Amino acid sequence: MDLPGLSSAGQSSVTTTTVDLRPETEWRFEVGLDSIVTLKVLQGIAEIFGTELAVGRTYSFTATKLSMFTWRGCRFEWSGDPMAEYISEESVMSSYANLHFALEKLRMQAAEKDAHYRKEVMKEVDIGQFGSAEEGEGPRVLIIGSRNSGKTTLAKILTAYAVKMGRSPMVVSLDPKEGMLSLPGTISAASFSTMMDVEEEESWGSSATTGPMHVPPKNPTAYYFGSDSPTDNIRFYKSLVSRLSIAISSRLAMDHRARVSGCIIDAAGIIDQKVGYDLIDSIVADLSVDVIVTIGNERLYNDLLKRYQPRKQITVVKVQRSGGVVEHDATYLRSIQRRMIKQYFYGPPKTALSAFTITADISALTVYKRSEQSHLVSSSALPIGSDETTALLSLVTKVEVSPALQNAILAVLYASAKDSEDDIAEASVMGFVNISDIDETKKKVKVLMPIQARLPSQVLFMGSYHYLE
């Protein structure tokens, strides 16, 4: 049933197709939710979103749309039942790679400047006269484009190449519907110093578990927005981005490798002039962005060029949109999100995880949600000096535990019920639980927990996501 691939793997004789991929072409394939495509590189070098595949190892994919690219040609074999598969000769990889090399040059210059990095990471003994006490900062790249323009793909490629060259870029995902390394509804950041797991959900990899994993886990910090689009509550979204930015800046001050490697920021696909540009402005300011990459939108590029190029420290460049980008319709997005939630609790097929259901008193739960977006409090509409008004309108609101919470995904925040609403509004995420049942008469609630522990006393935060097993 819902066990991906079990049905198709069992039946149907396996036919294996061997393909020779010519240099600088890519094989694009889409795999449905219930099927598996396996893939093995026989010869040559092939990569999925910049992450190289080991020759001779069988990779398997479910519920995904990927492309495997080769710079110098490769031979591979695949089997399974893809929804679509074809070879494309049109590829934007060359410009994406050049973008990487240009960024790598900036990283090298940052590394050269950074005495801490050279001393503590490269273990250089003699720093010489070039080593100043200064901290070199790698490029902070913001990737902007419309929805489905391949922003995340570009971010993955840039990340994979940077990691390959020994960097540890800080990857920042500001698109709540993606929920990088976390669940949908979050914005998150993690430094990548090890290979990404191309088989994992959305090929970023996986967050840590209590045991060993075949691909090193990534350690994200996450903030819970609670729904897909920043426009659902711009004020709350901006507040979370600011909070995340503070955490990132603090981390980069201490983490020399990550600092020198810079940031790769995947923005949400909101680019309209009214809200989008305002959002971009605040992200650029919060995260000290110095490189803006626009994908496949000439007008956006020119607007941003006009807006930021005069400020000398920000470079705006453009790249083409890949023809391989697939439109994600709403249904597809929901099913992917559902799968992400499932894998958070139960793991991907290759690493099964245990989740636990516990029963608790309703009174033990403290649940908040973000306040409704009030058009009155759009900051520009407020008269100057009206702090009092904004202070009164908290970003978060307490929620009574009611049957409305049935099947809800709740974020567990690093905040206690005693904390102020302001603290709760900017607390980071500890994990997620799922309310599987509420019994109002007995005042009991059944909670699906990712690990075996008591119900955390922390504040739970409700978003718009539900999960029914």
Place this chain on the structure above:
Amino acid sequence: MVSATELEAIRQDYITSLDDLTFNSRPIITNLTIIAQENIQAAEVITRAIEEHISKPDDYKASDTRKYASGNLNNLGILIYELLLTDALKCAPSSKLPALYLLDSICKNVGSPYTLLFGRNLYRTFTDAYTLVNDGIRRKMHELFQTWKQPSMTTGQSLFNQEPLRRIENYLMKAQTALIELQQHDHRQRRPSPVAYAQAYHQQTPTPPQQHVTPASHAAAYTHGQLAPSYTQTTSISDPSYRRQDSDYTPPPVGQPTVTTGSLLAEISNLIQFTSDKLYDNPTDSDLNTQLSALSQLHSILLASSLPASQLATIKSRLDVLSSELHQTKKRKAEADLLASPAPKRAWNVPTVVNESAIPVWISPQPQPPVPQPQAFVPVSLSSVNVPSIQPDLLASVVQVLAQPQFNAVLGTSIPASIAPVNAPATAPTMTDPSALFASLKAAGLLSMDATTLAGSNGSQKQFCDTFSKLLSPDIELSNKFLQISRTDLVGLLYDSLPLQCSTCGRRFADTERDRKIRDAHLDWHFKVNKRLREDTRGQSRSWYLDEESWIKFTDGDDDKENGGPTDSPFQSGANGSTAAKKHREDVSYKYIAAPKDPNVINTPCPICKEKFKSVWNEKAEDWVWMNAVKAENGRIYHATCLQDAENVTL
């Protein structure tokens, strides 16, 4: 079970065979290895025979080994182990090497328990032998030792424990330093010994360039004691040092070893550089492309396998022709550049010393100041021994490409086509076959010490920078213009510059000392994870994320150790996934108790995870211990981490 008579026969056999092993004989070593393998199960009965044998009074070491061998080491393994030890120490210096090869063969082919047994006394065995033998054998021992350090491709671990290896490495480094000092002291007298060793050693070791151009600068720091300056280099031709170097150029002395993998690699690197420079000018030239990929393939083949000297010589003769072309072109270019830009201009940290000829990697030592700094070994070619499966036909095809007419045309020379013998035995040693092992040892013997070099601590950094200094070319910039052009030549930075690759996950590593260490740790990590996944039946769960403060303080490790080694799941159940908690857990897992003697206790598993404990030798305690173990108040023995987990849950 084996009868006592049989065991006695084995013992006698072994002694006899060992007596025969006075020269490097493959059949004898193979044979003794097989005996060792076949009799691994013969246990207690043999012990008595061993004890009789090692109680021979003439060897004080024997009593030492016997002490180690007490307790639960009672099997034929010990017999052979001790026989060998005694043999290695007793035998005439010339037969020490074969005995060490046998030790090596048994450990590599049979593995545990021999690795464990030999490992414990390895440092003494090795260094004692080292002091007694002559220089030629010392070099072989260096090479042998390098193979020990390489992690096995199948297990991801080095042959022996890190501890003895580290001590031996220190020892070798110190010995080398001492010899060099000695050599500086009386190099003019040219006495045969022990200076001869240092001399011989030095002649095959790339000496630091003698022209230190700008001593105070960072760039100059790189030129210090680096690996063959010709290795990978973007030459800054406009630098005045170029001319000085040119005039001071010393030809290689006659009678030196001429072809080694290391020298070939350096040469190929230069050619690659040269070709890609050319390609840069004519990006559409497909011949150049073919040539470049052929060269880089040849490079990786040489890196990954050991070829007999004759083949190296064949390849070298081809490359020499190409190199001379390179030489010419560089010279012309340099002259042109000097004319064009009289004002010397230094590129960012590009090494200023230009090694203008690719060939003499072993530039004559002329032992005189500047004095090399304390060195680290940078094994280059020996890394090859464990790299599996290079197809002989691949090599042949590459060399064929190199011999193709258009290739010659490009470089304006012709190459003889007699390349056939090259495709012979590109050995891919496997660790299960004694003969393959032997081949690898033999191959290691071919690779002489030019692989080992005097490198300052920033040698690897320099190499890295050299390779990537391509990126510093001014046309690479963050601009729409650059993003739109096709620069497939840069793609090599993603692959060819990182020639070492993990076969499990495809991760790549540069061929530098630093990266090799990272690679070793990485392979180690794979091994541990796999082992743990196999053994760990407890299942796992998603961890909580780090809290803000812990996340800010968290740094990813250089390698994967941080994220899931055997002792360090950084995140435990509960909300305390902080680094402090992780640290605590590491402390916990390093708890140990002396391994109990009571057989009942020995076979009692940890009450929590139901896994048995394993005895390991602990150097500090000088005893067999159970790691990660604690004795609880109820007298039962638990895994320290299990107990801690249990306490956390019940808290």
